[in-house]
Amino acid sequence: MxxxxxxxxxxxxxxxxxxxxxxxxxxxxxxxxxxxxxxxxxxxxxxxSRLGVSLAEGRHAANGIVFPNLAGPYYTEVLLGYEEVASELGRSVVILSTKGRSRVHDLVKDLAGRVDGLMVFGHTVPDDLVAELVRMRMPLVFVSREPLPGADTLRSENTTSARALAEHLLGHGYRRFTFLGAPIATGDDVDERWQGVRSVLGTAIEAVPTEHYTVEYGYQAAKTLLRAPARPEAIVCSDDEVALGALLAAEELGLAVPDELAVTGWDDIMAARHARPALTTIRQPMRELGARAARALDELITGARDTPNHLVLTTELVLRASCGHHPQEEPK
Amino acid sequence: MxxxxxxxxxxxxxxxxxxxxxxxxxxxxxxxxxxxxxxxxxxxxxxxSRLGVSLAEGRHAANGIVFPNLAGPYYTEVLLGYEEVASELGRSVVILSTKGRSRVHDLVKDLAGRVDGLMVFGHTVPDDLVAELVRMRMPLVFVSREPLPGADTLRSENTTSARALAEHLLGHGYRRFTFLGAPIATGDDVDERWQGVRSVLGTAIEAVPTEHYTVEYGYQAAKTLLRAPARPEAIVCSDDEVALGALLAAEELGLAVPDELAVTGWDDIMAARHARPALTTIRQPMRELGARAARALDELITGARDTPNHLVLTTELVLRASCGHHPQEEPK
DNA sequence: TGCCTTTCTGTAAGCGCTTACACAACTGAT
DNA sequence: ATCAGTTGTGTAAGCGCTTACAGAAAGGCA
The missing domain is CATH 1.10.260.40 (lambda repressor-like DNA-binding domains)
Known part of the structure; x- marks a missing residue:
C-alpha cells in the first residue's frame, strides 16, 4: 500500500x-x-489498509469455510448461498479445501487467523483441532454433522425423507433393494439416509459400499452389482453422483431404467435433472443451508447469540422417471 | 487472539x-x-497472529478471485483448480461474487486489501477499477478476457474449436443452423465461438440471443425457435447450460435429438455428459485454467516475472450422441 | 462579560508481529 | 594469551490503523 x-x-x-x-x-x-x-x-x-483496520479493530470482517473439496455440485451450491449472505453482511469469504491435503492443522489454523468465524462441512476438520477452536472461542457452524456441544450445527433432514422414498418405492411394487454407497461414518448424512430406508425396507435392502461418493465409483460398484446373479429391483443411492454412476452402468449393461431397474439419488443436483431418465431424488436446500449457516455464524460473531443452535432443514422427495412410471409425469 | x-x-x-x-x-x-x-x-x-505477521511482512499470503457468481459448473471447476494450486503455494483464497451486487467498487477494494494478487473472470470488475488496480501494481490475472495491457490474461481457445465443430456438423449433412445464446460483448468467449462457427457456416447460421446463459433461458429461447415454421437442423449453443435448455425444449416439443434436430454445447460440464442424448460439446480445461491462473499469479506476486503473459489453452471437440450418429459411439 | 455545555481536535498508546543493527559470547587458529 | 570470525541474542523501530482521554474552541444563556 x-x-x-x-x-x-x-x-x-x-x-x-x-x-x-x-x-x-x-x-x-x-x-x-x-x-x-x-x-x-x-x-x-x-x-x-485492510490489515491496519483489522489489527486495530481486532476483527477481520471475514468468514471462513472449510470443505472436503469442490468436486460435486453439492458443496458449490452451499458455498454460493453462504457467500451471498456473507457479502450482504459485509464480510469476505476465505475458502479452504482439505481433501488430500497434508498439514490440515496448519491450513485450518492459518485460515482461522484470517476470519472471525468458520463454517465447517462435516468432519473435514480433525476433532482435536475442533476442540482447540472451541477453546479459542472461535465462532463455529458445522454443516452436515451430528450435533456437537459448544458449536452450532445445521443439516438437512435425512431420515424422514429416506423413509418417504423407501415407501414410495414399495408403492411401485419393488421388493429387492440395494443401498449403493454405504455409510462411512455413523451419524453422518449418508448413515441417516441408510437408517431411514432400512427402517422401512428392513431385510429387503442391503448396503453396498462405494469407496467414494462419486460418479465413477458409483458406476464401478453398480456394474459389479448388476452383473451378479441376484439383481435388485431398485437401487437407492447415497447421493446423486453415485446414482448417475449407477445409471451409466445400467445403460452399459442394457438394463432399461425404470422398467428393469429403478434408481434413486439424493441432492437434486443439475445433472440429476438432465439425466435420462431424470433421477428421482431428495432435494436438499443447499443454498438455503449455506445462507442459514452464514446467518447463524453472524449471530455468533456479533454476540447476538451465544448459545448453540442445532437446526435441521427439511428436504423434499422429487419424483421423476428413474423410479418408475407415475400417473402424472413430472414436467421437468 | x-x-x-x-x-x-x-x-x-x-x-x-x-x-x-x-x-x-x-x-x-x-x-x-x-x-x-x-x-x-x-x-x-x-x-x-495472521494479522500481525501479514502487517509486519507486508504480504498476505493469500490470493483473491472475483467471478460473476458460482451458479453454473464452469466457474466452480476453475475455482477448484485455482484453490488447489494456491494452497500448494501456501496461500489462502478469498472469494468474491459480483453479480447482482451493489457497491462492487467497495467489495473489490476490500478484497484487494486482503490479498497479494487477484484473478478476475472476464469483465466482472469495472474497467476503471481495473485501471486503478493496475496503477496500484496489484498483480492481476484475467481469465476469459481479451488481452489487456499490463496484466496477464488466460483463456481457452474458442475459434479453432468452433470451426472444427461447425465442420463436423457440416459432415453430418446439416445445412440450416442457429447459434443459440448470441454474444453479449464483442471479443468475449461467446463472441469468439460465434465468429468461429460463422466463419465456416456463413449465412447458413444466424444468432439468436438468450438473455442469460442459463438452462432456463436456453429452454425458453429454444422453445420459441423450434415452434417457428423454419426450424434449423442443428442448434449450436453458446455453452452447455443453454444446450441443456435446448434439449429440454426439443424433448417437450417431441423432437428427437439427433434424428430431427442436432444440439451442441460448450464446456463439457457434468450434466452434459449425463444428459440423454449426451451432448456433443467442446471440452474446456477448466481446472487447468484455474491452476494456470494461480501459477501465473504466483510468478507476478513473487516477482519471478514482471512482463505480462497472454496464454490460450487448447480446447477439444468431444463427440457424443446429440449431434448425430457416429460409426464408433463414444463410450461415456 | 463570565460560565457552562457541547463540539471538535490532537496526542499517545495500542493491536501483534518482523527484523536491522549493535553487541556479547563462543570457537578456532596462531 | 590474543585476535578474528562466527554464532547467538536483545533493543528499538516499524508495518497501518483505531480510539480513549485531555484540552481547546465555539456557542448559548444569564
Missing amino acids: DVTIYEVARRAGVSIATVSRALRGTGPVAPKTREKVLKAVEELRFTP | DVTIYEVARRAGVSIATVSRALRGTGPVAPKTREKVLKAVEELRFTP
Missing part, C-alpha cells in the same frame, strides 16, 4: 485521528474539516 | 525476536534456546 493515513493527514492539515473519524463517521468532525479530508483522500486515492 | 509472542518470550525467558527466529527459522538460534521456546509455545498453545 502506497498511501497511508499519515499522508492524508498531512495533506489535509489535520491529525490522523481526524482522518479516521471523517472516513468512518465515528466521531464529530466539522463540515469544513471533513471536506478537506475527503479532498485529500480523493487526490491521493487513499484506501485504508 | 489470547496469547501473544510477548507471553511466549516471557515464559521462555528470551526476547520476542528470539521467539520469532525460533519459530520461523529466520536466524541462528541455539538448540537449547529453541527447545525452551518450543516448550513455551506448546504450553501456551501459541499461534502467531
Whole structure:
C-alpha cells in the first residue's frame, strides 16, 4: 500500500485521528474539516489498509469455510448461498479445501487467523483441532454433522425423507433393494439416509459400499452389482453422483431404467435433472443451508447469540422417471 | 487472539525476536534456546497472529478471485483448480461474487486489501477499477478476457474449436443452423465461438440471443425457435447450460435429438455428459485454467516475472450422441 | 462579560508481529 | 594469551490503523 493515513493527514492539515473519524463517521468532525479530508483522500486515492483496520479493530470482517473439496455440485451450491449472505453482511469469504491435503492443522489454523468465524462441512476438520477452536472461542457452524456441544450445527433432514422414498418405492411394487454407497461414518448424512430406508425396507435392502461418493465409483460398484446373479429391483443411492454412476452402468449393461431397474439419488443436483431418465431424488436446500449457516455464524460473531443452535432443514422427495412410471409425469 | 509472542518470550525467558527466529527459522538460534521456546509455545498453545505477521511482512499470503457468481459448473471447476494450486503455494483464497451486487467498487477494494494478487473472470470488475488496480501494481490475472495491457490474461481457445465443430456438423449433412445464446460483448468467449462457427457456416447460421446463459433461458429461447415454421437442423449453443435448455425444449416439443434436430454445447460440464442424448460439446480445461491462473499469479506476486503473459489453452471437440450418429459411439 | 455545555481536535498508546543493527559470547587458529 | 570470525541474542523501530482521554474552541444563556 502506497498511501497511508499519515499522508492524508498531512495533506489535509489535520491529525490522523481526524482522518479516521471523517472516513468512518465515528466521531464529530466539522463540515469544513471533513471536506478537506475527503479532498485529500480523493487526490491521493487513499484506501485504508485492510490489515491496519483489522489489527486495530481486532476483527477481520471475514468468514471462513472449510470443505472436503469442490468436486460435486453439492458443496458449490452451499458455498454460493453462504457467500451471498456473507457479502450482504459485509464480510469476505476465505475458502479452504482439505481433501488430500497434508498439514490440515496448519491450513485450518492459518485460515482461522484470517476470519472471525468458520463454517465447517462435516468432519473435514480433525476433532482435536475442533476442540482447540472451541477453546479459542472461535465462532463455529458445522454443516452436515451430528450435533456437537459448544458449536452450532445445521443439516438437512435425512431420515424422514429416506423413509418417504423407501415407501414410495414399495408403492411401485419393488421388493429387492440395494443401498449403493454405504455409510462411512455413523451419524453422518449418508448413515441417516441408510437408517431411514432400512427402517422401512428392513431385510429387503442391503448396503453396498462405494469407496467414494462419486460418479465413477458409483458406476464401478453398480456394474459389479448388476452383473451378479441376484439383481435388485431398485437401487437407492447415497447421493446423486453415485446414482448417475449407477445409471451409466445400467445403460452399459442394457438394463432399461425404470422398467428393469429403478434408481434413486439424493441432492437434486443439475445433472440429476438432465439425466435420462431424470433421477428421482431428495432435494436438499443447499443454498438455503449455506445462507442459514452464514446467518447463524453472524449471530455468533456479533454476540447476538451465544448459545448453540442445532437446526435441521427439511428436504423434499422429487419424483421423476428413474423410479418408475407415475400417473402424472413430472414436467421437468 | 489470547496469547501473544510477548507471553511466549516471557515464559521462555528470551526476547520476542528470539521467539520469532525460533519459530520461523529466520536466524541462528541455539538448540537449547529453541527447545525452551518450543516448550513455551506448546504450553501456551501459541499461534502467531495472521494479522500481525501479514502487517509486519507486508504480504498476505493469500490470493483473491472475483467471478460473476458460482451458479453454473464452469466457474466452480476453475475455482477448484485455482484453490488447489494456491494452497500448494501456501496461500489462502478469498472469494468474491459480483453479480447482482451493489457497491462492487467497495467489495473489490476490500478484497484487494486482503490479498497479494487477484484473478478476475472476464469483465466482472469495472474497467476503471481495473485501471486503478493496475496503477496500484496489484498483480492481476484475467481469465476469459481479451488481452489487456499490463496484466496477464488466460483463456481457452474458442475459434479453432468452433470451426472444427461447425465442420463436423457440416459432415453430418446439416445445412440450416442457429447459434443459440448470441454474444453479449464483442471479443468475449461467446463472441469468439460465434465468429468461429460463422466463419465456416456463413449465412447458413444466424444468432439468436438468450438473455442469460442459463438452462432456463436456453429452454425458453429454444422453445420459441423450434415452434417457428423454419426450424434449423442443428442448434449450436453458446455453452452447455443453454444446450441443456435446448434439449429440454426439443424433448417437450417431441423432437428427437439427433434424428430431427442436432444440439451442441460448450464446456463439457457434468450434466452434459449425463444428459440423454449426451451432448456433443467442446471440452474446456477448466481446472487447468484455474491452476494456470494461480501459477501465473504466483510468478507476478513473487516477482519471478514482471512482463505480462497472454496464454490460450487448447480446447477439444468431444463427440457424443446429440449431434448425430457416429460409426464408433463414444463410450461415456 | 463570565460560565457552562457541547463540539471538535490532537496526542499517545495500542493491536501483534518482523527484523536491522549493535553487541556479547563462543570457537578456532596462531 | 590474543585476535578474528562466527554464532547467538536483545533493543528499538516499524508495518497501518483505531480510539480513549485531555484540552481547546465555539456557542448559548444569564
